[in-house]
Amino acid sequence: MLNLLNAIPRELILPPANLFLLILIGLLIRRRRPRAGRIVAGAGLALLAVLSTTAGASLFVRPLERMTAPLRSPERAGAQAIVVLAAGRLQEAPEYGGRDIPDYLALARLRYAAHLQRLTSLPVLVSGGVGARTTDMDTDALADAMATALREDFGVPVKWIEARSRDTAENAAYSAAVLRKNGVKRVLLVTDAMHMPRARMAFEHEGLEVVSAPTMFFGCQARSASSLVPSAEGMRRSWYALYELLGFAWYRLRLG
Structure with a gap:
């Protein structure tokens, strides 16, 4: 049960769950502040679309993969x-x-x-x-x-x-x-x-x-028109890259 409870906040701060929450918040505040609600919900929807593409995911994949390199000899x-x-x-x-x-x-x-x-x-x-x-x-x-x-x-x-x-x-x-x-x-x-x-x-x-x-390097893969189309693979890469970026930052603080 402890492991399950620990996993819940992690899922909520990563896409797509955090983006759905952002959209929901926008829809809720739209009743009192229509313009602000539309902006928040629209931002969540736009980010969801971008991070669902492999091209959008590469914005987070590439910085991670640049920290390492293929092994030679x-x-x-x-x-x-x-x-x-x-x-x-x-x-x-x-x-x-x-x-x-x-x-x-x-x-x-x-x-x-x-x-x-x-x-x-x-x-x-x-x-x-x-x-x-x-x-x-x-x-x-x-x-x-x-x-x-x-x-x-x-x-x-x-x-x-x-x-x-x-x-x-x-x-x-x-x-x-x-x-x-x-x-x-x-x-x-x-x-x-x-x-x-x-x-x-x-x-x-x-x-x-x-x-x-x-x-498994993804950031250096050739681009095509399909990289701009939302897909499950695009969201998977975005989720994993953001998870690793957060994990890397946490380990730097934790391990000094």
């Missing part, structure tokens, strides 16, 4: 291990016998981690507990599903599984504890490009030397 990075961070899950996937599997974002991270492992032959650590938004504590850890996918689908061995963390800060803290016990100080950190600035900050705060290994 990973075999010469001097890393001792690969750390890949969890994302989400698809629960009770029927095609996999009802077990949980990594979602498409986690799968993209795993694919890149597998690519890096074949280039470097480094040991792999997967990190992710049940997740802060999961209310069922009996749910299997995200890291377990990730390790299964790496082994069965990509043929990549997994040396360590960190299955206690609930967020990025705990990913870093618990992973660092495992790695230090095994003499690992420098890692290739795998996550998506928008998440990398916050993740790198957390891992460096734990005393690890981090070589950023980001994947």
Whole structure:
């Protein structure tokens, strides 16, 4: 219940929920102040339209992705291990016998981690507990599903599984504890490009030397007329980018 209550304010301050609230406020105040109500509701509607396009989302995606860069020559990075961070899950996937599997974002991270492992032959650590938004504590850890996918689908061995963390800060803290016990100080950190600035900050705060290994860059994709058309993907990118920008600001305050 605590996790559910903690998630509610976060959803309300991010699009599209915050924009629907803005529109609702405009409609409510329109009775007493018609002009002000129209302006507020119109602004909410306009922002909803803009942030629903991939072109509008890029206004927030690009600043995040400029904080990192694709990894060049990973075999010469001097890393001792690969750390890949969890994302989400698809629960009770029927095609996999009802077990949980990594979602498409986690799968993209795993694919890149597998690519890096074949280039470097480094040991792999997967990190992710049940997740802060999961209310069922009996749910299997995200890291377990990730390790299964790496082994069965990509043929990549997994040396360590960190299955206690609930967020990025705990990913870093618990992973660092495992790695230090095994003499690992420098890692290739795998996550998506928008998440990398916050993740790198957390891992460096734990005393690890981090070589950023980001994947899934959206800001540099070619533009087309369809980028101006509202879509679910446009809103997803806007939501995620704003979530990461807020998270990055919070981690800077929290971690100093």
